[in-house]
Amino acid sequence: MQLRQYPARVARTLPFLLLLVLAFFATAHAHNITRILAKFPEFSTFNHYLTVTHLAGEINRRTTITVCAVDNAAMSSLLAKHLPLYSLKNVLSLHILLDYFDAKKLHQITNGTALAATLFQATGSAPGSTGFVNITDLKGGKVGFAPENSELIDAYFVKGVEGIKYNISVIQISKILPSEVAAAPTPGPAAVNLTSAMSAHGCKVFADTLLTIPDAEKTFQDGVDGGMTVFCPVDDVFKAFLPKYKNLTAGGKTSLLEYHGVPVYQSMATLKSNNGVMNTLATDGAKKFDFTVQNDGEDVTLQTKIVTAKITGTLLDEDPLAIYTINKVLLPKELFKAEAPTPAPAPSPDEAADAPKGSKKKKKKAASSPADSADSPAASPDEDPADQTADENGAVRFDGKGFGSLVLCVCLLVVTVL
Numbered sequence: 137m138q139l140r141q142y143p144a145r146v147a148r149t150l151p152f153l154l155l156l157v158l159a160f161f162a163t164a165h166a167h168n169i170t171r172i173l174a175k176f177p178e179f180s181t182f183n184h185y186l187t188v189t190h191l192a193g194e195i196n197r198r199t200t201i202t203v204c205a206v207d208n209a210a211m212s213s214l215l216a217k218h219l220p221l222y223s224l225k226n227v228l229s230l231h232i233l234l235d236y237f238d239a240k241k242l243h244q245i246t247n248g249t250a251l252a253a254t255l256f257q258a259t260g261s262a263p264g265s266t267g268f269v270n271i272t273d274l275k276g277g278k279v280g281f282a283p284e285n286s287e288l289i290d291a292y293f294v295k296g297v298e299g300i301k302y303n304i305s306v307i308q309i310s311k312i313l314p315s316e317v318a319a320a321p322t323p324g325p326a327a328v329n330l331t332s333a334m335s336a337h338g339c340k341v342f343a344d345t346l347l348t349i350p351d352a353e354k355t356f357q358d359g360v361d362g363g364m365t366v367f368c369p370v371d372d373v374f375k376a377f378l379p380k381y382k383n384l385t386a387g388g389k390t391s392l393l394e395y396h397g398v399p400v401y402q403s404m405a406t407l408k409s410n411n412g413v414m415n416t417l418a419t420d421g422a423k424k425f426d427f428t429v430q431n432d433g434e435d436v437t438l439q440t441k442i443v444t445a446k447i448t449g450t451l452l453d454e455d456p457l458a459i460y461t462i463n464k465v466l467l468p469k470e471l472f473k474a475e476a477p478t479p480a481p482a483p484s485p486d487e488a489a490d491a492p493k494g495s496k497k498k499k500k501k502a503a504s505s506p507a508d509s510a511d512s513p514a515a516s517p518d519e520d521p522a523d524q525t526a527d528e529n530g531a532v533r534f535d536g537k538g539f540g541s542l543v544l545c546v547c548l549l550v551v552t553v554l
Protein backbone atom coordinates (compact mmCIF):
# COMPACT_ATOMS: atom_id res chain seq x y z
CA MET A 137 0.00 0.00 0.00
CA GLN A 138 2.73 2.42 1.02
CA LEU A 139 4.72 1.48 -2.05
CA ARG A 140 1.78 1.88 -4.38
CA GLN A 141 0.67 5.11 -2.81
CA TYR A 142 3.78 7.10 -3.56
CA PRO A 143 3.98 6.74 -7.35
CA ALA A 144 0.21 7.05 -7.57
CA ARG A 145 0.43 10.38 -5.84
CA VAL A 146 3.15 11.57 -8.13
CA ALA A 147 1.09 10.49 -11.11
CA ARG A 148 -1.88 12.38 -9.66
CA THR A 149 0.01 15.63 -9.15
CA LEU A 150 1.85 15.55 -12.46
CA PRO A 151 -1.11 16.69 -14.59
CA PHE A 152 -1.67 19.56 -12.17
CA LEU A 153 1.97 20.60 -12.46
CA LEU A 154 1.73 20.44 -16.24
CA LEU A 155 -1.42 22.55 -16.12
CA LEU A 156 0.30 25.10 -13.93
CA VAL A 157 3.21 25.31 -16.35
CA LEU A 158 0.78 25.66 -19.27
CA ALA A 159 -1.19 28.32 -17.41
CA PHE A 160 2.03 30.17 -16.80
CA PHE A 161 2.91 30.22 -20.48
CA ALA A 162 -0.62 31.14 -21.51
CA THR A 163 -0.50 34.14 -19.19
CA ALA A 164 2.94 35.05 -20.39
CA HIS A 165 1.59 35.13 -23.94
CA ALA A 166 -1.46 37.27 -23.18
CA HIS A 167 -1.53 40.39 -25.34
CA ASN A 168 0.12 43.63 -24.33
CA ILE A 169 -1.41 46.65 -26.08
CA THR A 170 1.52 48.89 -25.16
CA ARG A 171 3.92 46.54 -26.89
CA ILE A 172 1.64 46.08 -29.91
CA LEU A 173 1.28 49.84 -30.50
CA ALA A 174 4.94 50.56 -29.79
CA LYS A 175 5.71 49.14 -33.23
CA PHE A 176 3.77 51.97 -34.87
CA PRO A 177 5.18 55.47 -34.21
CA GLU A 178 2.05 57.11 -35.67
CA PHE A 179 0.09 55.85 -32.64
CA SER A 180 2.63 56.89 -30.01
CA THR A 181 0.41 59.59 -28.46
CA PHE A 182 -2.61 57.30 -28.33
CA ASN A 183 -0.41 54.62 -26.80
CA HIS A 184 1.00 57.03 -24.25
CA TYR A 185 -2.46 58.04 -23.07
CA LEU A 186 -3.65 54.45 -22.82
CA THR A 187 -0.87 53.99 -20.29
CA VAL A 188 -1.43 57.26 -18.43
CA THR A 189 -5.16 56.58 -18.04
CA HIS A 190 -4.49 52.96 -16.97
CA LEU A 191 -6.66 51.77 -19.85
CA ALA A 192 -3.76 49.67 -21.14
CA GLY A 193 -4.02 47.39 -18.13
CA GLU A 194 -7.76 47.10 -18.64
CA ILE A 195 -7.21 46.14 -22.29
CA ASN A 196 -4.57 43.55 -21.42
CA ARG A 197 -6.83 41.99 -18.83
CA ARG A 198 -9.63 41.39 -21.31
CA THR A 199 -10.01 39.13 -24.30
CA THR A 200 -12.34 39.60 -27.26
CA ILE A 201 -11.68 43.27 -27.56
CA THR A 202 -11.13 45.83 -30.31
CA VAL A 203 -9.01 48.92 -29.88
CA CYS A 204 -9.86 51.77 -32.28
CA ALA A 205 -6.60 53.68 -32.39
CA VAL A 206 -6.20 57.15 -33.87
CA ASP A 207 -2.97 58.64 -35.15
CA ASN A 208 -0.99 61.42 -33.53
CA ALA A 209 -2.72 64.16 -35.54
CA ALA A 210 -6.16 63.02 -34.38
CA MET A 211 -4.87 62.81 -30.82
CA SER A 212 -3.56 66.40 -30.98
CA SER A 213 -7.01 67.75 -31.72
CA LEU A 214 -8.34 65.85 -28.72
CA LEU A 215 -5.54 67.08 -26.48
CA ALA A 216 -6.17 70.66 -27.65
CA LYS A 217 -9.41 70.52 -25.66
CA HIS A 218 -7.38 70.29 -22.43
CA LEU A 219 -9.72 67.80 -20.83
CA PRO A 220 -9.01 66.62 -17.31
CA LEU A 221 -7.46 63.17 -17.23
CA TYR A 222 -10.62 61.35 -16.14
CA SER A 223 -12.59 62.86 -19.04
CA LEU A 224 -9.78 61.87 -21.37
CA LYS A 225 -10.04 58.38 -19.95
CA ASN A 226 -13.76 58.32 -20.69
CA VAL A 227 -13.22 59.52 -24.25
CA LEU A 228 -10.53 56.92 -24.91
CA SER A 229 -12.53 54.16 -23.24
CA LEU A 230 -15.25 54.80 -25.84
CA HIS A 231 -12.66 53.62 -28.39
CA ILE A 232 -12.28 50.21 -26.82
CA LEU A 233 -15.00 47.88 -28.07
CA LEU A 234 -15.88 44.81 -26.06
CA ASP A 235 -16.07 42.56 -29.10
CA TYR A 236 -13.66 41.38 -31.75
CA PHE A 237 -13.87 43.33 -35.03
CA ASP A 238 -11.16 42.89 -37.61
CA ALA A 239 -11.33 44.30 -41.16
CA LYS A 240 -13.13 41.22 -42.42
CA LYS A 241 -15.78 41.23 -39.73
CA LEU A 242 -16.34 44.98 -40.14
CA HIS A 243 -17.15 44.52 -43.81
CA GLN A 244 -19.54 41.66 -43.07
CA ILE A 245 -21.77 43.29 -40.50
CA THR A 246 -25.27 41.80 -40.66
CA ASN A 247 -27.80 44.27 -42.04
CA GLY A 248 -25.07 46.87 -42.37
CA THR A 249 -25.05 48.09 -38.80
CA ALA A 250 -23.86 46.82 -35.45
CA LEU A 251 -23.92 48.21 -31.97
CA ALA A 252 -20.81 47.55 -29.89
CA ALA A 253 -20.57 48.02 -26.12
CA THR A 254 -17.40 49.81 -25.08
CA LEU A 255 -15.21 50.05 -22.04
CA PHE A 256 -16.87 53.41 -21.35
CA GLN A 257 -20.09 51.47 -20.86
CA ALA A 258 -18.34 48.86 -18.76
CA THR A 259 -16.78 51.33 -16.33
CA GLY A 260 -20.26 52.47 -15.39
CA SER A 261 -19.47 56.10 -16.20
CA ALA A 262 -21.69 56.15 -19.27
CA PRO A 263 -25.27 57.20 -18.66
CA GLY A 264 -27.95 55.42 -20.70
CA SER A 265 -26.70 54.03 -23.97
CA THR A 266 -23.93 56.59 -24.44
CA GLY A 267 -21.33 53.88 -23.95
CA PHE A 268 -22.22 52.14 -27.21
CA VAL A 269 -20.69 52.67 -30.63
CA ASN A 270 -22.71 52.29 -33.80
CA ILE A 271 -20.72 50.71 -36.63
CA THR A 272 -22.23 51.13 -40.10
CA ASP A 273 -21.25 49.66 -43.44
CA LEU A 274 -21.51 52.47 -45.98
CA LYS A 275 -21.35 52.76 -49.76
CA GLY A 276 -18.04 52.03 -51.43
CA GLY A 277 -16.77 49.73 -48.70
CA LYS A 278 -16.52 52.50 -46.13
CA VAL A 279 -17.18 51.66 -42.50
CA GLY A 280 -18.37 54.46 -40.23
CA PHE A 281 -18.10 54.73 -36.45
CA ALA A 282 -20.27 56.93 -34.26
CA PRO A 283 -21.51 56.98 -30.69
CA GLU A 284 -25.00 55.48 -30.60
CA ASN A 285 -27.79 57.94 -31.41
CA SER A 286 -25.35 60.45 -32.81
CA GLU A 287 -26.73 62.07 -35.93
CA LEU A 288 -23.62 62.15 -38.02
CA ILE A 289 -20.87 59.72 -38.82
CA ASP A 290 -17.55 61.49 -38.73
CA ALA A 291 -15.02 58.73 -38.07
CA TYR A 292 -14.17 55.99 -40.55
CA PHE A 293 -12.26 52.74 -40.56
CA VAL A 294 -8.76 53.33 -41.97
CA LYS A 295 -7.01 50.00 -41.65
CA GLY A 296 -6.43 46.95 -39.56
CA VAL A 297 -3.29 47.42 -37.49
CA GLU A 298 -2.82 44.10 -35.76
CA GLY A 299 -4.96 41.24 -34.65
CA ILE A 300 -4.59 38.19 -32.46
CA LYS A 301 -7.60 36.25 -33.60
CA TYR A 302 -10.60 36.61 -31.34
CA ASN A 303 -8.47 37.98 -28.49
CA ILE A 304 -7.59 41.48 -29.57
CA SER A 305 -7.95 43.45 -32.77
CA VAL A 306 -6.26 46.81 -33.17
CA ILE A 307 -7.69 48.94 -35.96
CA GLN A 308 -7.18 52.54 -36.97
CA ILE A 309 -10.10 54.95 -37.31
CA SER A 310 -9.76 58.40 -38.84
CA LYS A 311 -10.88 60.55 -35.90
CA ILE A 312 -11.73 60.57 -32.24
CA LEU A 313 -15.42 59.68 -31.79
CA PRO A 314 -17.33 62.79 -30.85
CA SER A 315 -19.05 62.33 -27.50
CA GLU A 316 -20.07 65.24 -25.35
CA VAL A 317 -21.03 62.84 -22.61
CA ALA A 318 -17.66 61.14 -22.46
CA ALA A 319 -15.82 64.46 -22.63
CA ALA A 320 -17.99 66.08 -19.95
CA PRO A 321 -16.28 66.38 -16.62
CA THR A 322 -17.40 63.32 -14.67
CA PRO A 323 -19.43 64.11 -11.62
CA GLY A 324 -17.46 63.86 -8.41
CA PRO A 325 -17.69 60.45 -6.82
CA ALA A 326 -19.96 61.78 -4.08
CA ALA A 327 -22.52 62.47 -6.80
CA VAL A 328 -22.51 58.81 -7.81
CA ASN A 329 -25.62 57.20 -6.40
CA LEU A 330 -24.33 53.82 -5.32
CA THR A 331 -27.59 51.95 -5.44
CA SER A 332 -28.56 53.30 -8.86
CA ALA A 333 -25.12 52.45 -10.21
CA MET A 334 -25.54 48.89 -8.94
CA SER A 335 -29.13 48.60 -10.16
CA ALA A 336 -28.19 49.68 -13.65
CA HIS A 337 -25.54 47.00 -13.98
CA GLY A 338 -26.91 43.66 -12.87
CA CYS A 339 -26.98 44.09 -9.09
CA LYS A 340 -30.51 45.40 -8.73
CA VAL A 341 -31.63 42.86 -6.15
CA PHE A 342 -28.74 43.68 -3.85
CA ALA A 343 -29.27 47.43 -4.36
CA ASP A 344 -33.02 47.17 -3.70
CA THR A 345 -32.34 45.18 -0.55
CA LEU A 346 -29.86 47.81 0.58
CA LEU A 347 -32.49 50.51 0.06
CA THR A 348 -34.78 48.71 2.53
CA ILE A 349 -32.19 49.21 5.30
CA PRO A 350 -31.59 52.97 5.34
CA ASP A 351 -28.84 52.67 7.97
CA ALA A 352 -26.81 50.31 5.84
CA GLU A 353 -27.40 52.35 2.70
CA LYS A 354 -26.19 55.46 4.48
CA THR A 355 -23.06 53.69 5.71
CA PHE A 356 -22.25 52.78 2.12
CA GLN A 357 -23.09 56.16 0.61
CA ASP A 358 -21.28 58.14 3.31
CA GLY A 359 -18.16 56.08 2.87
CA VAL A 360 -17.74 56.87 -0.82
CA ASP A 361 -15.82 60.11 -0.34
CA GLY A 362 -13.18 58.50 1.80
CA GLY A 363 -12.73 55.50 -0.47
CA MET A 364 -14.93 52.46 -0.88
CA THR A 365 -14.98 49.08 -2.54
CA VAL A 366 -18.26 47.24 -2.92
CA PHE A 367 -18.58 43.58 -3.84
CA CYS A 368 -22.11 43.03 -5.03
CA PRO A 369 -23.57 39.60 -5.71
CA VAL A 370 -25.22 39.46 -9.14
CA ASP A 371 -29.01 39.35 -9.33
CA ASP A 372 -29.58 35.59 -9.74
CA VAL A 373 -27.32 34.87 -6.82
CA PHE A 374 -28.74 37.39 -4.41
CA LYS A 375 -32.30 36.54 -5.40
CA ALA A 376 -31.70 32.89 -4.51
CA PHE A 377 -30.27 34.01 -1.19
CA LEU A 378 -33.28 36.17 -0.21
CA PRO A 379 -35.12 33.46 1.79
CA LYS A 380 -32.03 33.04 3.97
CA TYR A 381 -31.61 36.80 4.19
CA LYS A 382 -35.18 37.30 5.34
CA ASN A 383 -34.51 34.82 8.13
CA LEU A 384 -31.83 37.07 9.64
CA THR A 385 -32.52 39.46 12.52
CA ALA A 386 -32.61 43.19 11.74
CA GLY A 387 -29.05 43.53 13.00
CA GLY A 388 -27.99 40.50 11.00
CA LYS A 389 -29.45 41.97 7.82
CA THR A 390 -27.51 45.20 8.30
CA SER A 391 -24.30 43.30 9.02
CA LEU A 392 -24.76 40.98 6.06
CA LEU A 393 -25.17 43.93 3.69
CA GLU A 394 -22.33 45.93 5.22
CA TYR A 395 -20.15 42.85 4.99
CA HIS A 396 -20.13 43.43 1.21
CA GLY A 397 -18.39 46.80 1.51
CA VAL A 398 -14.78 47.63 2.34
CA PRO A 399 -13.95 51.15 3.53
CA VAL A 400 -10.95 51.50 1.20
CA TYR A 401 -10.68 52.00 -2.52
CA GLN A 402 -9.14 48.89 -4.08
CA SER A 403 -8.39 48.77 -7.79
CA MET A 404 -8.28 45.36 -9.44
CA ALA A 405 -4.49 45.65 -9.56
CA THR A 406 -4.36 46.27 -5.80
CA LEU A 407 -6.66 43.36 -5.12
CA LYS A 408 -4.44 41.12 -7.20
CA SER A 409 -1.22 42.21 -5.56
CA ASN A 410 -2.37 42.69 -1.96
CA ASN A 411 -3.82 39.40 -0.85
CA GLY A 412 -4.79 39.06 2.77
CA VAL A 413 -7.42 39.72 5.41
CA MET A 414 -9.71 42.66 4.81
CA ASN A 415 -12.01 44.42 7.24
CA THR A 416 -15.49 45.38 6.08
CA LEU A 417 -18.09 48.00 6.87
CA ALA A 418 -19.61 45.47 9.27
CA THR A 419 -16.42 45.10 11.29
CA ASP A 420 -17.05 46.25 14.84
CA GLY A 421 -14.52 45.45 17.51
CA ALA A 422 -14.83 41.84 18.56
CA LYS A 423 -17.18 41.07 15.70
CA LYS A 424 -14.55 40.90 13.05
CA PHE A 425 -16.66 40.38 9.95
CA ASP A 426 -13.56 40.10 7.80
CA PHE A 427 -12.68 37.98 4.78
CA THR A 428 -9.57 37.00 2.90
CA VAL A 429 -8.67 38.22 -0.55
CA GLN A 430 -6.81 35.54 -2.42
CA ASN A 431 -5.62 35.28 -6.01
CA ASP A 432 -6.67 32.16 -7.84
CA GLY A 433 -4.81 32.27 -11.12
CA GLU A 434 -6.17 35.23 -13.06
CA ASP A 435 -9.16 35.48 -10.73
CA VAL A 436 -9.48 37.20 -7.41
CA THR A 437 -11.45 35.31 -4.78
CA LEU A 438 -12.96 36.45 -1.51
CA GLN A 439 -12.89 33.75 1.12
CA THR A 440 -14.96 33.67 4.25
CA LYS A 441 -14.82 30.67 6.55
CA ILE A 442 -17.95 29.45 4.81
CA VAL A 443 -17.87 30.43 1.18
CA THR A 444 -15.41 31.38 -1.54
CA ALA A 445 -16.73 33.97 -3.98
CA LYS A 446 -15.07 35.04 -7.19
CA ILE A 447 -14.95 38.54 -8.64
CA THR A 448 -16.70 38.24 -11.99
CA GLY A 449 -16.67 41.79 -13.27
CA THR A 450 -15.98 45.46 -12.70
CA LEU A 451 -19.07 47.54 -12.48
CA LEU A 452 -17.34 50.80 -11.67
CA ASP A 453 -13.73 51.65 -10.97
CA GLU A 454 -13.02 55.29 -10.49
CA ASP A 455 -10.87 56.22 -7.53
CA PRO A 456 -12.14 56.54 -4.75
CA LEU A 457 -14.97 54.12 -5.59
CA ALA A 458 -14.82 50.61 -7.01
CA ILE A 459 -17.77 48.26 -7.43
CA TYR A 460 -17.19 44.65 -8.45
CA THR A 461 -19.67 41.88 -9.12
CA ILE A 462 -19.20 38.56 -7.34
CA ASN A 463 -20.70 35.13 -8.00
CA LYS A 464 -21.70 34.23 -4.45
CA VAL A 465 -23.11 35.96 -1.43
CA LEU A 466 -20.40 36.51 1.17
CA LEU A 467 -21.43 34.65 4.31
CA PRO A 468 -19.69 35.83 7.48
CA LYS A 469 -18.96 33.19 10.10
CA GLU A 470 -20.45 35.58 12.64
CA LEU A 471 -23.90 34.99 11.12
CA PHE A 472 -23.70 31.58 9.49
CA LYS A 473 -22.48 28.32 10.88
CA ALA A 474 -19.80 26.57 8.90
CA GLU A 475 -20.69 23.01 8.07
CA ALA A 476 -18.38 20.59 9.84
CA PRO A 477 -16.02 19.25 7.20
CA THR A 478 -17.36 15.82 6.41
CA PRO A 479 -14.60 13.34 5.60
CA ALA A 480 -15.13 11.76 2.19
CA PRO A 481 -16.99 8.54 2.93
CA ALA A 482 -15.06 5.47 1.87
CA PRO A 483 -16.95 3.95 -1.06
CA SER A 484 -18.73 0.72 -0.24
CA PRO A 485 -17.88 -2.25 -2.48
CA ASP A 486 -21.16 -1.65 -4.33
CA GLU A 487 -20.24 1.90 -5.13
CA ALA A 488 -16.76 0.84 -6.08
CA ALA A 489 -18.17 -1.63 -8.58
CA ASP A 490 -20.05 1.30 -10.01
CA ALA A 491 -16.90 3.33 -10.14
CA PRO A 492 -16.45 3.87 -13.88
CA LYS A 493 -19.86 5.46 -14.13
CA GLY A 494 -19.40 7.31 -10.85
CA SER A 495 -16.01 8.72 -11.70
CA LYS A 496 -17.14 9.87 -15.11
CA LYS A 497 -19.95 11.78 -13.47
CA LYS A 498 -17.55 13.36 -11.07
CA LYS A 499 -15.23 14.44 -13.87
CA LYS A 500 -18.08 16.00 -15.77
CA LYS A 501 -19.10 17.92 -12.72
CA ALA A 502 -15.59 19.18 -12.21
CA ALA A 503 -15.33 20.30 -15.81
CA SER A 504 -18.50 22.29 -15.67
CA SER A 505 -17.88 23.76 -12.27
CA PRO A 506 -16.41 27.12 -13.38
CA ALA A 507 -19.60 27.85 -15.27
CA ASP A 508 -21.67 26.56 -12.39
CA SER A 509 -20.02 28.80 -9.91
CA ALA A 510 -20.29 31.71 -12.27
CA ASP A 511 -24.03 31.78 -12.42
CA SER A 512 -25.52 29.29 -10.05
CA PRO A 513 -27.27 30.66 -7.04
CA ALA A 514 -24.60 28.89 -5.06
CA ALA A 515 -25.06 30.88 -1.95
CA SER A 516 -25.73 27.97 0.33
CA PRO A 517 -23.12 27.51 2.99
CA ASP A 518 -23.50 23.76 2.83
CA GLU A 519 -22.67 23.67 -0.82
CA ASP A 520 -19.42 21.81 -0.94
CA PRO A 521 -17.96 21.36 2.49
CA ALA A 522 -15.00 19.41 1.15
CA ASP A 523 -13.96 22.26 -1.12
CA GLN A 524 -14.45 24.84 1.57
CA THR A 525 -12.03 23.11 3.90
CA ALA A 526 -9.54 22.73 1.15
CA ASP A 527 -9.82 26.40 0.32
CA GLU A 528 -9.12 27.52 3.83
CA ASN A 529 -6.06 25.43 3.74
CA GLY A 530 -4.83 25.73 0.20
CA ALA A 531 -1.98 23.33 0.65
CA VAL A 532 -4.16 20.32 1.22
CA ARG A 533 -6.22 20.90 -1.87
CA PHE A 534 -4.56 18.47 -4.26
CA ASP A 535 -3.64 15.97 -1.60
CA GLY A 536 -7.21 15.70 -0.36
CA LYS A 537 -8.63 15.08 -3.80
CA GLY A 538 -5.72 12.84 -4.76
CA PHE A 539 -6.27 10.74 -1.69
CA GLY A 540 -9.98 10.33 -2.38
CA SER A 541 -9.26 9.16 -5.90
CA LEU A 542 -6.53 6.92 -4.58
CA VAL A 543 -8.93 5.16 -2.24
CA LEU A 544 -11.30 4.74 -5.15
CA CYS A 545 -8.52 3.33 -7.36
CA VAL A 546 -7.41 0.84 -4.75
CA CYS A 547 -10.98 -0.32 -4.14
CA LEU A 548 -11.47 -0.70 -7.86
CA LEU A 549 -8.31 -2.74 -8.06
CA VAL A 550 -9.41 -4.99 -5.22
CA VAL A 551 -12.78 -5.54 -6.87
CA THR A 552 -11.15 -6.30 -10.21
CA VAL A 553 -8.76 -8.80 -8.63
CA LEU A 554 -11.66 -10.51 -6.84
Ligand SMILES: *[C@@H]1O[C@H](CO)[C@@H](O)[C@H](O)[C@H]1NC(C)=O
Pocket residue numbers: 162163165166167199300301303
Ligand atom coordinates in the same frame (compact mmCIF):
# COMPACT_ATOMS: atom_id res chain seq x y z
C1 LIG B 1 -5.90 34.51 -26.17
O1 LIG B 1 -6.02 34.81 -24.80
C2 LIG B 1 -5.97 33.68 -23.96
C3 LIG B 1 -6.23 34.13 -22.55
O2 LIG B 1 -5.38 35.18 -22.19
C4 LIG B 1 -4.61 33.01 -24.10
O3 LIG B 1 -4.58 31.85 -23.32
C5 LIG B 1 -4.38 32.64 -25.57
O4 LIG B 1 -3.09 32.12 -25.71
C6 LIG B 1 -4.55 33.85 -26.43
N1 LIG B 1 -4.49 33.45 -27.84
C7 LIG B 1 -3.50 33.83 -28.62
C8 LIG B 1 -3.60 33.35 -30.03
O5 LIG B 1 -2.60 34.53 -28.22
Ligand SMILES: *[C@@H]1O[C@H](CO)[C@@H](O)[C@H](O)[C@H]1NC(C)=O
Pocket residue numbers: 168169170171196
Ligand atom coordinates in the same frame (compact mmCIF):
# COMPACT_ATOMS: atom_id res chain seq x y z
C1 LIG C 1 3.69 45.65 -21.73
O1 LIG C 1 4.79 46.11 -22.49
C2 LIG C 1 5.40 47.29 -21.97
C3 LIG C 1 6.46 47.73 -22.97
O2 LIG C 1 7.14 46.64 -23.51
C4 LIG C 1 5.98 46.99 -20.59
O3 LIG C 1 6.56 48.16 -20.04
C5 LIG C 1 4.84 46.53 -19.69
O4 LIG C 1 5.34 46.16 -18.42
C6 LIG C 1 4.11 45.34 -20.31
N1 LIG C 1 2.96 45.03 -19.50
C7 LIG C 1 2.69 43.80 -19.09
C8 LIG C 1 1.46 43.65 -18.27
O5 LIG C 1 3.40 42.85 -19.37
Ligand SMILES: *[C@@H]1O[C@H](CO)[C@@H](O)[C@H](O)[C@H]1NC(C)=O
Pocket residue numbers: 246247
Ligand atom coordinates in the same frame (compact mmCIF):
# COMPACT_ATOMS: atom_id res chain seq x y z
C1 LIG D 1 -31.86 42.03 -40.60
O1 LIG D 1 -32.95 42.62 -41.27
C2 LIG D 1 -34.04 41.75 -41.45
C3 LIG D 1 -35.08 42.44 -42.30
O2 LIG D 1 -35.19 43.80 -41.97
C4 LIG D 1 -34.58 41.36 -40.09
O3 LIG D 1 -35.66 40.47 -40.20
C5 LIG D 1 -33.48 40.69 -39.29
O4 LIG D 1 -33.94 40.42 -37.95
C6 LIG D 1 -32.26 41.59 -39.20
N1 LIG D 1 -31.18 40.85 -38.56
C7 LIG D 1 -30.45 41.37 -37.56
C8 LIG D 1 -29.39 40.50 -37.02
O5 LIG D 1 -30.64 42.51 -37.12
Ligand SMILES: *[C@@H]1O[C@H](CO)[C@@H](O)[C@H](O)[C@H]1NC(C)=O
Pocket residue numbers: 249251270271272284285286289
Ligand atom coordinates in the same frame (compact mmCIF):
# COMPACT_ATOMS: atom_id res chain seq x y z
C1 LIG E 1 -26.67 53.36 -36.51
O1 LIG E 1 -26.34 54.20 -37.61
C2 LIG E 1 -27.17 54.01 -38.77
C3 LIG E 1 -26.66 54.92 -39.84
O2 LIG E 1 -26.51 56.23 -39.39
C4 LIG E 1 -28.61 54.32 -38.40
O3 LIG E 1 -29.43 54.04 -39.51
C5 LIG E 1 -29.03 53.44 -37.22
O4 LIG E 1 -30.33 53.78 -36.81
C6 LIG E 1 -28.08 53.63 -36.05
N1 LIG E 1 -28.45 52.72 -35.00
C7 LIG E 1 -28.55 53.11 -33.74
C8 LIG E 1 -28.98 52.06 -32.79
O5 LIG E 1 -28.28 54.24 -33.38
Ligand SMILES: *[C@@H]1O[C@H](CO)[C@@H](O)[C@H](O)[C@H]1NC(C)=O
Pocket residue numbers: 329330331332347357
Ligand atom coordinates in the same frame (compact mmCIF):
# COMPACT_ATOMS: atom_id res chain seq x y z
C1 LIG F 1 -30.15 56.79 -4.84
O1 LIG F 1 -31.25 56.49 -5.67
C2 LIG F 1 -32.31 55.82 -5.00
C3 LIG F 1 -33.38 55.45 -5.99
O2 LIG F 1 -33.04 55.81 -7.28
C4 LIG F 1 -32.85 56.70 -3.90
O3 LIG F 1 -33.90 56.02 -3.22
C5 LIG F 1 -31.73 57.01 -2.94
O4 LIG F 1 -32.19 57.88 -1.93
C6 LIG F 1 -30.56 57.65 -3.66
N1 LIG F 1 -29.47 57.80 -2.72
C7 LIG F 1 -28.83 58.95 -2.57
C8 LIG F 1 -27.75 58.97 -1.56
O5 LIG F 1 -29.06 59.94 -3.24
Ligand SMILES: *[C@@H]1O[C@H](CO)[C@@H](O)[C@H](O)[C@H]1NC(C)=O
Pocket residue numbers: 379380383
Ligand atom coordinates in the same frame (compact mmCIF):
# COMPACT_ATOMS: atom_id res chain seq x y z
C1 LIG G 1 -35.07 30.00 8.81
O1 LIG G 1 -34.84 29.74 10.19
C2 LIG G 1 -35.52 28.59 10.68
C3 LIG G 1 -35.31 28.49 12.16
O2 LIG G 1 -33.97 28.72 12.50
C4 LIG G 1 -35.04 27.36 9.93
O3 LIG G 1 -35.72 26.24 10.36
C5 LIG G 1 -35.26 27.56 8.43
O4 LIG G 1 -34.73 26.47 7.70
C6 LIG G 1 -34.60 28.83 7.97
N1 LIG G 1 -34.93 29.07 6.57
C7 LIG G 1 -33.99 29.31 5.66
C8 LIG G 1 -34.48 29.54 4.27
O5 LIG G 1 -32.81 29.38 5.92
